[in-house]
Amino acid sequence: MTLTGMMLIGAESHRGRNGEIHAIDPSTGAALEPAFGGGGAAEVDRACQLAWDAFDRFRETAPEDRAVFLEAVARNILDLGDALIVRAMAESGLPRARLEGERGRTVGQLRLFAAVVREGSWIGARIDPALPERAPLPRPDLRQRRIPLGPVAVFGASNFPLAFSVAGGDTASAFAAGCPVVVKAHSAHPGTSELVGRAVQAAVAECGLPEGVFSLIFGAGSSVGTALVADPRIKAVGFTGSRRGGMALMEVAAKRPEPIPVYAEMSSINPVFLLPAALAARAEALGRGFVASLTMGAGQFCTNPGILLAVDGPDLDRFVTAAVEALGGSAAPTMLTPGIHAAFDAGVAALAGNARVATLARGLDGEGPNRCRAALFATTADAFLDDPALREEVFGAASLLIRCPDLDSLRAVAERLDGQLTATLQMDAADTGAAAVLLPTLERKAGRILANGWPTGVEVCHAMVHGGPFPATSDGRTTSVGTAAIERFLRPVCYQDIPADLLPEPLRDGNPLGLWRRVDGALGRH
Numbered sequence: 001m002t003l004t005g006m007m008l009i010g011a012e013s014h015r016g017r018n019g020e021i022h023a024i025d026p027s028t029g030a031a032l033e034p035a036f037g038g039g040g041a042a043e044v045d046r047a048c049q050l051a052w053d054a055f056d057r058f059r060e061t062a063p064e065d066r067a068v069f070l071e072a073v074a075r076n077i078l079d080l081g082d083a084l085i086v087r088a089m090a091e092s093g094l095p096r097a098r099l100e101g102e103r104g105r106t107v108g109q110l111r112l113f114a115a116v117v118r119e120g121s122w123i124g125a126r127i128d129p130a131l132p133e134r135a136p137l138p139r140p141d142l143r144q145r146r147i148p149l150g151p152v153a154v155f156g157a158s159n160f161p162l163a164f165s166v167a168g169g170d171t172a173s174a175f176a177a178g179c180p181v182v183v184k185a186h187s188a189h190p191g192t193s194e195l196v197g198r199a200v201q202a203a204v205a206e207c208g209l210p211e212g213v214f215s216l217i218f219g220a221g222s223s224v225g226t227a228l229v230a231d232p233r234i235k236a237v238g239f240t241g242s243r244r245g246g247m248a249l250m251e252v253a254a255k256r257p258e259p260i261p262v263y264a265e266m267s268s269i270n271p272v273f274l275l276p277a278a279l280a281a282r283a284e285a286l287g288r289g290f291v292a293s294l295t296m297g298a299g300q301f302c303t304n305p306g307i308l309l310a311v312d313g314p315d316l317d318r319f320v321t322a323a324v325e326a327l328g329g330s331a332a333p334t335m336l337t338p339g340i341h342a343a344f345d346a347g348v349a350a351l352a353g354n355a356r357v358a359t360l361a362r363g364l365d366g367e368g369p370n371r372c373r374a375a376l377f378a379t380t381a382d383a384f385l386d387d388p389a390l391r392e393e394v395f396g397a398a399s400l401l402i403r404c405p406d407l408d409s410l411r412a413v414a415e416r417l418d419g420q421l422t423a424t425l426q427m428d429a430a431d432t433g434a435a436a437v438l439l440p441t442l443e444r445k446a447g448r449i450l451a452n453g454w455p456t457g458v459e460v461c462h463a464m465v466h467g468g469p470f471p472a473t474s475d476g477r478t479t480s481v482g483t484a485a486i487e488r489f490l491r492p493v494c495y496q497d498i499p500a501d502l503l504p505e506p507l508r509d510g511n512p513l514g515l516w517r518r519v520d521g522a523l524g525r526h
């Protein structure tokens, strides 16, 4: 498929006239063809109107039809073949194996949501039949189901050009819920976005859905994103990116005459607790495992292990020796964009220049622009507690070890952490007591707590939580990965004494869709 540089507004291709966006190959710094025309208020207005016009029909599609649509998107993405991978490699600097894996995850995610839609428990059907004889007052007939919120604005993330972008988790879960989607493409990978966007657009047509189910808009700067979130026909937002960007969009959403939810996944430093018995038993292996997790993908994961906490002593020194050796030999991969590289270098320079922070190791330097030289720093618990700057995310392969005098101090540091996507315990059986003391704190701080693994690598499944209290996300009640992500785009409606022939199918007597329903309190397929 030849790239056109055009936006996709419903069924049409449309060239934007608000400036030009060129992808940059971060490994060379060269601009890639074609130029993508930026959108503006007119394109946002048209896409939102089409999405609104599509909403009532799309939301009432039968579960089977919506599932078939999600599967068609997955199939069309695969049908793009190697051209998609080649373009994504050029635009992101990410290696082939990583992008092929990410494509598998993206397609798997769409198919998983198709299965969720068919299974139907997301509808949340509840029926409390009327009790006309109840004294002192009769109970009316009450039936509840969940309906989609309305058109959703999705912001593609730079660091996952497939799995968190045009047809990524936000889009898949919004479609599954029955929401039309207007995507604001990330300017770092416009070609990848157009290719995937065309795969979605074709699936909409193949499935006979209204064209407004999907649109894709380009735009440099903040105006397209702001206009999209401000548009009254948009009813929710999915975002993965910087804290500054997420907060700006939350503000736009909150200031609307009708405020809307923004599900923004923003910044996390993902503490790893190296507990004493685990350190004593396997300090060297932990050091190497940590560096592998830290440096994977140039550390460009929001789940990257950005701080380590441990009680100071000889076992921690063994860990440091192993980590320093591994990190000192780590190659310098290309980062996603010149901006992300510059932000990484600035964050590393700030840590290196902090008088209370020691530089333990730097990775190898590399040829060419935008290389990520990994970095490991150390500080004390007191310094960490005193200096809020040490709690900020440095996006990329940089981490800070906090040497604590004892377990009480380690817990005090944990108490002062901001909200996190993950918290990791490296522990042996003899650490169970220390872990039990930390656990309530970690539950309050993080969306996912792991033992004896590393936080990078998020399984797409039913039990996953990829979320957490602010600032990890704007709404810690939800997840952006896994099937529970559908919950973000639904709200309950109760039908009281509504005549049977007006009731939506999921709530009709006889359970025509064969759903799991809670009838008079009892859950069953009735």
Ligand SMILES: NC(=O)C1=CN([C@@H]2O[C@H](COP(=O)(O)OP(=O)(O)OC[C@H]3O[C@@H](n4cnc5c(N)ncnc54)[C@H](O)[C@@H]3O)[C@@H](O)[C@H]2O)C=CC1
Residues within 6 Å of the ligand: 155, 156, 157, 158, 159, 184, 185, 186, 187, 219, 220, 221, 222, 223, 224, 225, 226, 240, 241, 242, 243, 244, 245, 246, 248, 249, 265, 266, 267, 268, 301, 302, 339, 340, 343, 344, 394, 395
């Ligand atoms: N926590 C995470 O998962 C991630 C964090 N980042 C952080 O974000 C930094 C910049 O990377 P980007 O991926 O470009 O993220 P970004 O937050 O700058 O941009 C993401 C998207 O939001 C839009 N946007 C940003 N600010 C906006 C505003 N004020 N109004 C309207 N739209 C706005 C952008 O146009 C883009 O489409 C990185 O250096 C890193 O620190 C980046 C990727 C993932």
Ligand SMILES: O=C(O)CCC(=O)C(=O)O
Residues within 6 Å of the ligand: 157, 159, 160, 164, 240, 300, 301, 302, 303, 456, 457, 458, 466
């Ligand atoms: O590691 C993953 O699979 C997800 C990470 C993520 O959401 C991110 O880096 O933005």
